[in-house]
Amino acid sequence: MSQLATFIEAKRQNKPILSMTHVVYGYPSVEESLSWMEKLMEEGVDFIEVQFPFSDPVADGPSIVAACHKALEQKLDVDTCLSQLGKLAKRFPDSRIVLMSYLNPMYRFGLDKLAQRAAEENILGLILPDLPIEQAATYQSACKTNNIDPVWLVTPVTPPDRLAMLASQASGFLYCVARSGVTGHSSHEGKAKQTSLDDYLAQIKQHASAPMGVGFGIRERAQIEQLTGKADIAIIGSALLDAYNQGGQKAGIKLIKDLFH
Amino acid sequence: MQSENGFYGQYGGSYIPEILYSSQQQILHAFEEAKNDPEFLAELNKQWQQFSGRPTPLTFCANLTEHFGGAQIYLKREDLNHSGAHKMNNVIGQGLLVKRMGKKRVIAETGAGQHGIATALVAARLGLECTIYMGAKDIERQYPNVFWMKQLGATVVPVTTGAQTLRDALDEALRDWSSSHEESHYLIGTSCGCAPFPEMVAFFQSVIGNEVREQSVAQFGQFPDRLYACVGGGSNACGLFLPFLDDKEVEMVGVEAGGKGLELGEHSIRLSHNLGQPGIAQGFATMFLQDNAGQLQETHSIAAGLDYVGVSPIIAHLAETGRIKMTYAMDDDVVAACTLLLKKEGIIPALESSHALAGAFKDAPNLPKDAKIVINLSGRGDKDIFNVAKAVEDETFPQFLTDYLASYPTTQNKGDKA
Numbered sequence: 291m292s293q294l295a296t297f298i299e300a301k302r303q304n305k306p307i308l309s310m311t312h313v314v315y316g317y318p319s320v321e322e323s324l325s326w327m328e329k330l331m332e333e334g335v336d337f338i339e340v341q342f343p344f345s346d347p348v349a350d351g352p353s354i355v356a357a358c359h360k361a362l363e364q365k366l367d368v369d370t371c372l373s374q375l376g377k378l379a380k381r382f383p384d385s386r387i388v389l390m391s392y393l394n395p396m397y398r399f400g401l402d403k404l405a406q407r408a409a410e411e412n413i414l415g416l417i418l419p420d421l422p423i424e425q426a427a428t429y430q431s432a433c434k435t436n437n438i439d440p441v442w443l444v445t446p447v448t449p450p451d452r453l454a455m456l457a458s459q460a461s462g463f464l465y466c467v468a469r470s471g472v473t474g475h476s477s478h479e480g481k482a483k484q485t486s487l488d489d490y491l492a493q494i495k496q497h498a499s500a501p502m503g504v505g506f507g508i509r510e511r512a513q514i515e516q517l518t519g520k521a522d523i524a525i526i527g528s529a530l531l532d533a534y535n536q537g538g539q540k541a542g543i544k545l546i547k548d549l550f551h
Numbered sequence: 552m553q554s555e556n557g558f559y560g561q562y563g564g565s566y567i568p569e570i571l572y573s574s575q576q577q578i579l580h581a582f583e584e585a586k587n588d589p590e591f592l593a594e595l596n597k598q599w600q601q602f603s604g605r606p607t608p609l610t611f612c613a614n615l616t617e618h619f620g621g622a623q624i625y626l627k628r629e630d631l632n633h634s635g636a637h638k639m640n641n642v643i644g645q646g647l648l649v650k651r652m653g654k655k656r657v658i659a660e661t662g663a664g665q666h667g668i669a670t671a672l673v674a675a676r677l678g679l680e681c682t683i684y685m686g687a688k689d690i691e692r693q694y695p696n697v698f699w700m701k702q703l704g705a706t707v708v709p710v711t712t713g714a715q716t717l718r719d720a721l722d723e724a725l726r727d728w729s730s731s732h733e734e735s736h737y738l739i740g741t742s743c744g745c746a747p748f749p750e751m752v753a754f755f756q757s758v759i760g761n762e763v764r765e766q767s768v769a770q771f772g773q774f775p776d777r778l779y780a781c782v783g784g785g786s787n788a789c790g791l792f793l794p795f796l797d798d799k800e801v802e803m804v805g806v807e808a809g810g811k812g813l814e815l816g817e818h819s820i821r822l823s824h825n826l827g828q829p830g831i832a833q834g835f836a837t838m839f840l841q842d843n844a845g846q847l848q849e850t851h852s853i854a855a856g857l858d859y860v861g862v863s864p865i866i867a868h869l870a871e872t873g874r875i876k877m878t879y880a881m882d883d884d885v886v887a888a889c890t891l892l893l894k895k896e897g898i899i900p901a902l903e904s905s906h907a908l909a910g911a912f913k914d915a916p917n918l919p920k921d922a923k924i925v926i927n928l929s930g931r932g933d934k935d936i937f938n939v940a941k942a943v944e945d946e947t948f949p950q951f952l953t954d955y956l957a958s959y960p961t962t963q964n965k966g967d968k969a
C-alpha cells in the first residue's frame with residue numbers, strides 16, 4: 291500500500307476524520323507561510339496541502355487567486371520550496387505534507403525531477419488540478435518510481451464510467467470535489483445544480499479502495515460532521531485563508547479548533 | 552487542420568480541471584456532429600450571409616501597389632463583417648452550436664472588445680444570456696466597445712486580478728464556466744484553449760481562406776503568392792492560412808505584436824525571435840511568454856486584440872514546422888502602416904490588422920511586380936479612434952474630448968430634468 295494510504299489508515303484508527311489544511315507557499319511572505327505551516331503542525335493537523343503559486347490558477351476562487359498573485363511578487367523557487375518543506379516534514383512526523391500546484395511551473399521544473407525531489411523531502415503526494423489523467427503517463431510513472439502518490443480529483447459531474455476509472459487508479463487518496471466551481475466562496479456560485487453530497491460520496495466509495503478526501507467550499511463544523519463516517523479527510527482551503535486574512539495565525543487556529551475539536 | 556486527439560505536434564491538448572471534463576466532451580461531440588451535418592452548415596452559411604454580410608470582398612489596392620513598386624497588394628476585407636471584425640465568423644458558428652446543445656447562456660472573454668461585441672450581438676439575436684469578462688485595463692482602452700456590449704444586453708464583468716488584461720479575463724471566464732457549465736457555453740474568441748476549441752474556431756474562420764481561394768482565381772487567375780495575417784490568438788491567421796496549407800507554392804506570414812521593444816513585458820512576441828517558451832496553461836499547450844519558473848508574464852501591444860500571452864497551438868505547430876513564417880511589427884510601424892492605408896486607399900484598418908499591413912509593407916517593395924499578396928484586414932479601425940488619435944498626436948482631439956465632456960449631461964443634471 292502507498293505510504294500516504296498507510297498513514298491515513300493508521301491515523302483513522304483513532305480519529306473519525308482527518309484534517310487537511312491548505313497554505314499558499316510564499317503568502318504573504320515565504321518566511322511567514324513557513325511559520326504558519328509550522329503553527330498548524332504544532333496544532334496537530336494531519337495534513338498540510340501546500341500550494342506552490344502559479345500566475346493563472348484557474349481552478350481557484352478569489353481568496354486563493356489573490357494570495358497566489360501576492361505571493362508571486364517575490365521570486366519563488368520550486369526547489370527551495372521543496373527543501374524548506376522537507377525540513378518541516380522531518381520535524382513533525384505525525385503530519386504529512388502534500389504539494390499542490392498547476393502544471394506549468396512544475397512542468398518547467400521537470401515532472402521527473404519534481405517526483406524525485408518531493409520523495410527526497412518526504413512529501414508523499416502531488417496534486418495538479420489541470421493535468422488530466424489522459425495526459426499523465428510520464429508523471430504517473432515518475433511518481434511510481436519514487437513511491438509517491440499522484441492525487442486525482444473527481445467531481446459531482448464526473449460521468450460514472452470515468453469516476454470508476456479514476457477511483458480505481460487512485461492511490462494515496464482520492465480528492466473528491468464537493469461541488470461544481472472553483473475553490474472557496476466565489477462570485478460564480480449558485481449557478482450550478484447541487485447533487486446530494488451523501489449520494490455522491492456513496493457512489494465514489496463503490497469504486498475507490500483508496501481513502502477519500504473531500505474539499506471545496508468547506509467552512510463549517512456541520513459540513514465536517516456530515517462528512518464524518520463517509521470520508522477520511524476534510525480539506526479546508528479558502529475558509530482557512532479567509533480566517534487568516536482576517537485575524538492572522540490566531541484566527542486560523544481558532545477556526546481549526548472550532549472545526550475539528 | 553485536423554488534430555491528433557487535440558494535439559498539433561506537441562501543442563494543443565486539453566488540460567482542464569476535472570470539473571470541466573463532461574462539458575468539454577459535450578462540445579467535442581456536438582462539434583464533430585455539427586461540422587458534418589449539411590443542415591447545420593446551411594444554417595451557418597445563411598447566417599454568415601444574411602447577418603454578417605459575407606462573402607467579404609477581396610480589394611485590389613492600386614495606389615499602395617504603385618507606392619511600393621513591388622508586389623500587387625490585395626486586402627481580404629474582414630473589416631466589412633457586421634461589427635467590423637472577423638470575430639463574427641466564429642461567434643455565429645459557436646452561437647448556433649450553443650442552440651444545438653440546448654444551453655441558454657454564453658460566457659466570453661474579450662481583449663479589444665471585438666469578440667465581446669460579436670458575442671453580445673449573436674447572443675441577442677439567438678436569445679441567449681450573455682456575460683463578458685474583460686480586463687479592467689482593456690475596459691479603459693476600449694470603452695466604446697464596452698458601451699455597445701451593455702446596450703446589447705450583455706453583462707460586462709471587469710476583471711481586476713493580475714495584469715487586468717485578456718489573459719486574466721480568460722482565467723475568469725474559465726472559472727465561471729467551472730461553476731455554470733451545465734447551462735453555459737464558454738464561447739472562446741480565438742483558436743486557443745482546450746480541444747476542440749482551436750480546431751473549432753479555425754474551422755469557423757476558414758471561411759476567410761475559402762473565399763480567398765475562389766476570389767483570387769476569379770480576380771487574378773491564380774492563388775496568391777503570399778498571405779499575411781496578424782497573430783494575437785491566431786484565429787484570423789488560421790482562417791486565412793489553413794485552406795491553403797496543402798498549396799505549397801502559397802507562402803504564409805504571421806505578424807505578431809512587437810509592441811515597444813523586445814524586453815519581456817513590452818511585447819507579445821511568442822513565436823518569432825524565440826521569445827516564447829513551451830508551456831501548458833489556460834487549458835492547452837503552446838508557446839507562452841513566461842519566466843524561467845513557468846509564471847506567465849505581462850504582455851503589451853498598442854492593439855489590445857494582440858496582447859495575449861499564448862498563441863494558437865495550430866499556429867505554434869505550423870511555425871515550428873516552417874510552414875508559416877513568423878515575424879513581428881513594432882507599435883510605431885503599425886501606426887505608420889495604418890496611416891498609410893488611410894491616405895492611399897481610403898480604408899480605416901484596426902490596429903490589430905495594421906500589424907499584418909506593416910509586415911507586408913516591409914516585404915512588398917522587394918517582391919517582383921507580378922507577385923500577388925493578400926493581407927487579411929481582420930477588422931476596421933473605428934474602435935481605435937482614441938488610440939490612433941493619441942499615437943498620431945492629433946492636436947484637436949483632446950480639445951474635442953474636453954468640449955464633449957463639458958456638454959455631457961452629468962448624473963445630477965439628468966436628475967434635475969427627470
Ligand SMILES: Cc1ncc(COP(=O)(O)O)c(C=O)c1O
Nearest residue numbers: 665783784785786787856903930
Ligand atoms: C480586428 C482584430 N484582429 C485580430 C485580432 C486578434 O485575434 P486573432 O489573432 O485570434 O485573429 C482581434 C482580437 O480582438 C481583433 O479584434
